[in-house]
Every structure is written in structure tokens, then in C-alpha cells.
Amino acid sequence: METVQIQAEKRSYPVMIGEGLRYQLADVLKETTAGKSRFLLVVDEAVDALYREETESQLARLLPVSTYVMPGGEQSKSVEELSRLWEFAAESEMDRKSVFVALGGGVAGDLTGFAAAGYMRGVDYIQLPTTLLAQDSSVGGKTGINLHAGKNLAGAFHPPLAVIYDTGTLHTLPDAEWRSGFAEMIKHAYLDGEAFLQDLKARVQSVEDMKSPEVASWIKRSIEVKARIVEEDEREQGVRAFLNLGHTLGHALEKEMGYGRITHGEGVAAGLWFALAVSNNEGAGHWDLEKEKAWLESLGYPVDAPGRLSADTIVESMKRDKKASHGEIHYVLLEKPGKPMTAKVEENTIRQLLDRYYK
Ligand SMILES: NC(=O)c1ccc[n+]([C@@H]2O[C@H](COP(=O)([O-])OP(=O)(O)OC[C@H]3O[C@@H](n4cnc5c(N)ncnc54)[C@H](O)[C@@H]3O)[C@@H](O)[C@H]2O)c1
CATH class of the missing domain: 3.40.50.1970 (Rossmann fold)
Known part of the structure; x- marks a missing residue:
């Protein structure tokens, strides 16, 4: 135990x-x-x-x-x-x-x-x-x-x-629930640092791999990452917002595609990848987007799901999200594994990036 x-x-x-x-x-x-x-x-x-x-x-x-x-x-x-x-x-x-x-x-x-x-x-x-x-x-x-x-x-x-x-x-647990829950674990790994992320990338290339005997140790590690952030900022005045990585787009997809059509985790995984793309665009990251996408897709995540909606629908939904402030979109960006930051991103920038990557 x-x-x-x-x-x-x-x-x-x-x-x-x-x-x-x-x-x-x-x-x-x-x-x-x-x-x-x-x-x-x-x-x-x-x-x-x-x-x-x-x-x-x-x-x-x-x-x-x-x-x-x-x-x-x-x-x-x-x-x-x-x-x-x-x-x-x-x-x-x-x-x-x-x-x-x-x-x-x-x-x-x-x-x-x-x-x-x-x-x-x-x-x-x-x-x-x-x-x-x-x-x-x-x-x-x-x-x-x-x-x-x-x-x-x-x-x-x-x-x-x-x-x-x-x-x-x-x-x-059905496979869809493994995949959904694992996305939050991947998010914690991106927030934690290179070691945890590389470990997951090396060992998990399919849903079956998620069911490894290692899962208890990954759960522990994942909980430690969340605990560290929450202990610093229980009431979400600052760093707890980092846990929102991938959720700005994820929530919009869940809401606009219809709950049940995409699981929470699938939305988060698609959102994680887009957060890396936004990070590169804002000069905050140097991600090899194709490589990151290939891994997420190998696990069955619908990284291209935003292409099923119009950029306007997504941006309007992001502006209405309860974590947006005064209609401004605040994004959790990632410079590299373990180095998150929040930044306001212009809605036109988001629209252009959605058109660039999904149309
Ligand atoms: N409080 C928080 O900080 C926090 C953080 C993230 C998510 N959430 C909330 O968590 C909820 C999603 O949680 P979830 O994904 O666990 O959903 P869930 O509780 O609905 O469970 C998913 C499905 O799996 C079934 N199920 C549960 N355990 C099973 C098992 N062992 N074997 C077979 N089937 C099983 C359930 O009946 C359900 O149909 C959302 O409402 C979300 O808002 C809360």
C-alpha cells in the first residue's frame, strides 16, 4: 500500500x-x-x-x-x-x-x-x-x-x-473510462516534469498499456503532483490554475460537441495538444507538435476533434467558460515539462491557430 x-x-x-x-x-x-x-x-x-x-x-x-x-x-x-x-x-x-x-x-x-x-x-x-x-x-x-x-x-x-x-x-472499468482518466494523469505528467512524462511515453502506447501493474505507482505520482499544487493554493487564487492545462479547449469541446459525445479526458487530451501549439505560437515553448500528437493519437485521443466545430463556436465558448475573466481568455501555457505559466491570449490569435491546425 x-x-x-x-x-x-x-x-x-x-x-x-x-x-x-x-x-x-x-x-x-x-x-x-x-x-x-x-x-x-x-x-x-x-x-x-x-x-x-x-x-x-x-x-x-x-x-x-x-x-x-x-x-x-x-x-x-x-x-x-x-x-x-x-x-x-x-x-x-x-x-x-x-x-x-x-x-x-x-x-x-x-x-x-x-x-x-x-x-x-x-x-x-x-x-x-x-x-x-x-x-x-x-x-x-x-x-x-x-x-x-x-x-x-x-x-x-x-x-x-x-x-x-x-x-x-x-x-x-470500460476502456473509454481508462482513456478519460488517463488524460488527467498525462496532464499531471506535463505539469510535473520530464521524468514522469518520459516514463509514461515509454511505457504507454495503447489503452491496454494503461492497465499495467504500474498503474498504482502512476496514480500515486499523479496525486503527488496535484497535491503539491493544491497545497500551495487550495482556493485557486494562483498556481492551482495550472491544473486547468488543456481544459480551456477541453471544456469548450465537451460543451459544444455535447456531453457524452466526447469524454472529459478526450477533450482534455485534445486541449493539451492545442495548449502546446499556443505555447509555441506565443514564444513560450518549442514543442515538436507532430511528435506529441502522434503519442496522444496512439492512445486513441481525438486530437483533431476541434476541426468538427467552427473556430467562432469554440472561441465564444472559451469566453463564456467560468474560468475566463471578463470575457478574456487566459491560457495555461507550457514552456517545457514542469514549467507552466498563465497568459492572456487574444481571441483572434486563438481563432487563427484553430484555423491553421484544424481546417
Ligand atoms: N472535485 C474535483 O476536483 C474534480 C476533478 C476532476 C473531475 N471531477 C468530476 O468528476 C466527474 C467525472 O468522474 P468520473 O470520470 O470518475 O465519472 P463517473 O463517476 O461518472 O464514472 C464513470 C463511469 O464509470 C462507471 N464506473 C465507476 N467505477 C467503475 C468500475 N470500477 N467498474 C465499472 N464501471 C465503473 C460509472 O458508473 C460511470 O458510468 C465529473 O463530474 C467531474 O466534474 C471533479
């Missing part, structure tokens, strides 16, 4: 990573949950059939458990689902000493974390991630739901008590 200790403003918490940790939950959580009253286990529907039973029986060795099954998918990050979950918590007699537990991917984690942040003015929660993308979503304390007006528009900073990451649960 590997552990990364995260220092948040409110508390320090461990992220434990290892194959088969779900069978040791009672031991691993014994101290953390001493003095607590009950568990509210929130399970993603797909994960319910796969991992609920063993998780419930481990938790029940510590405290009484009530289980809430939420429908899978992004639509569960809604006010309606949050309301159902809160009502269920109250009916199940959850009190201030109860602990919410999220078993699933980023959706279960974000919803459960936000529900915990607001229930009785705040109860503790634990994350049991089951997707590769959760190496990103379970670290950093951001929780939240979507509003009709946009993604993650209601939320709270609420760090968990602990994150227990059983990499054994990843074996049942």
Missing part, C-alpha cells in the same frame, strides 16, 4: 492506494472513524452490483451502515439528486457524527462530498474511488454539483477524512 498525505487548510488526510484495499477497509478506517455514529454509503449504480456487498460488510464491522444507490453518470450531480440524498440521510437518522462514504468515480465523490458539506452544517466523508479519473477528483477538496446554467456551479471546499483507493476496482 502507498500513502500520500495531503495537507488541506482544514485538516491533513491520507490517500491510500493499493490493490485489494476494499477487503481491509475495517482495519484501515478503524482509527479514523473512532467516535463516529453511522455510515451513509453512497454507491454509483454500476458499482453497486460490483463492489457494494464487500464494502458494506467491511464498513458494518465498524458502524451501522445505510446505503443509498444513485444513478450513474453526470446527471446525478444535480440539485434533485442532492435533495433525495439529503432526505435519505435524514430518514436514515444520520446525525452530526455520521460519516458519508462515496463509492464510485468523480460523480459519486463530488455529490457525496457536497452533500456532506451541507448536511447538518457539515459532516465528515470518505472517498472510495473506483475510476482512474478519481486520481484527480478525489484530491483537492473540491465538491459540487451542476446547475442548468453550467457544470460545477454549486459546490464547496470540503476535504475528506480519508481517500482509500483500491486499484483492484479499476479492472472492471
